[in-house]
Amino acid sequence: MNKLQTADYIVFIIYFILVSSYGIYIYNRKKAKSTSSKDFFLAEGSLTWWAIGASLIASNISAEHFIGMSGSGFALGLAISTYEWMAAATLIIVAIFIIPMYLKNKIFTMPQFLAKRYDGTVSTIMAVIWLLLYVFVNLTSIIYLGALAISSIAPISFGACVIGLSIFSIIVTLGGMKVIGYTDVFQVLVLILGGLVTTYLALTLLSEQFGFGKDLLKGLSILRKEAPEHFHMIFDKSNPHYMELPGMSVLIGGMLINNLAYWGCNQYIVQRALGADLKTARKGILFAAFLKMIVPVIAVLPGIAMYVMHHNGMFQKEMMDFTDPLHPVLKSDNAYPTLMNLLPAGLKGVAFAALTAAIVASLAGKANSISTIFSLDIYKKYINKEASERKLVITGRWAVIIAMLIGAIVAPSLKTLDQAYQFIQEYSGFFSPGVLAIFLLGMFWKKTTAAAGLAGALITVPISIVLKKLPVWTSGGFPNYPFLDRMTIAFFVIVIVMVTISLIKPKPENDTHVMEMDTSLFKVSPGFIVGSVIICGILTALYTVFW
16 A cells, blocks of 8 residues: 555655755865866766765666566566666776766766767767657656656655755755765765665565565575576567567677666766776776666565465456556566665655665756756857856756756656656657767767767668568568667668768868877776776676576
């Protein structure tokens, strides 16, 4: 039952006060030191490695992880963890090869990189695309999923949740990246603690139902015994979920393209490391990789536990969607809210705070990136070229408020979607192959021309649409490729087109649109090597055991 007790409200109010007070403290402590736009948008030189790492994860994890990933754990099993575990490996690649390029060339926004490497046209087109994507897809869907999740476990209406989340996020965001970065450390602690509480409940409840008492380890062994089909990381073509996670593509294909675009070419994520020196940025990213390994424990395992209990006759009604009373259907996304509603008073408040922390941190991070791109790449370049530092900060704050207002207004319209999580993946995935191709060729192939960059920006969405629609247009005459495989095909087609254009009409010798590269920057410290080897070793063991 979606009801909070007095103890839950007390826990949540304490969480709210602590986050708000800490944010105000950070803001007041830092504001005297700098009022520059770079300090507001990037917290230049202010974030420690642990703040960078925590902020990366807090911005990444939201309601779609707790609700959507648990639902996928219920339906697909442990295989959905590949999104998290392969992200850990991708973060190592980003730390070694991509972040040094940004820091060496003093890049603060992704459109700035495109302007420096290609030209203003490519930069502006992508800036507009990113703003539209961030506001109408990412920000809107986070508000929608967050409000949906909270209203399912608390006696608060969907509309009130939308308003509350938006206001809370605005409060955090208006303090700038310093406040976001340091409050994210607290948010991560809360969301991991709350997530572990829910996982503990799921496993001990499972153990108890099978007659072994509240035994955590026994609960884990029951999972493997009762649902062996839910513990395979690699699906073959006979698996009914192959279209969602197509075999080896989750290791070397579309998943890598998706992750590199997200973690290496995404303002929303990369921004956390752009204000630091290389050593601090790398340590922060490595810390984020370690935290990423934990996410399946708090998001996927509860879903698998719910699958076993449901399969054995428990929670039959709770797992159903009664939107159509005459034809109720099993809804896997009900797994996490059902578990949270079983938590005792006080602990449910902890889990509720964890879910809120994840949502607010993601909203704040996304809003800050929208603010950064609009202020530095649109307002400063085209609206007010003489804008002062103070004016840019004020503009950035207004951009936060307006973006959040748009998100709150549009969010309720997503109720018509069957799966909001798929909505995010589908539309973001249309852009990822082109973005990655433009960035990688721009960084590591000096012959790439501005015309090639423009072509890459313009054809990425049409190619993705064609690959998606061709099976329908040809009545099945064209293969219906899995989503991740379509991304792989699109990426290589775009690379071929860009290389061809660059070779047909080479860059003039006096072209100044180049990236400075110093291969010595790719060298990493012994500590980074040790951390990377540990992560890769753990990943190898996980994929070997659960292949």
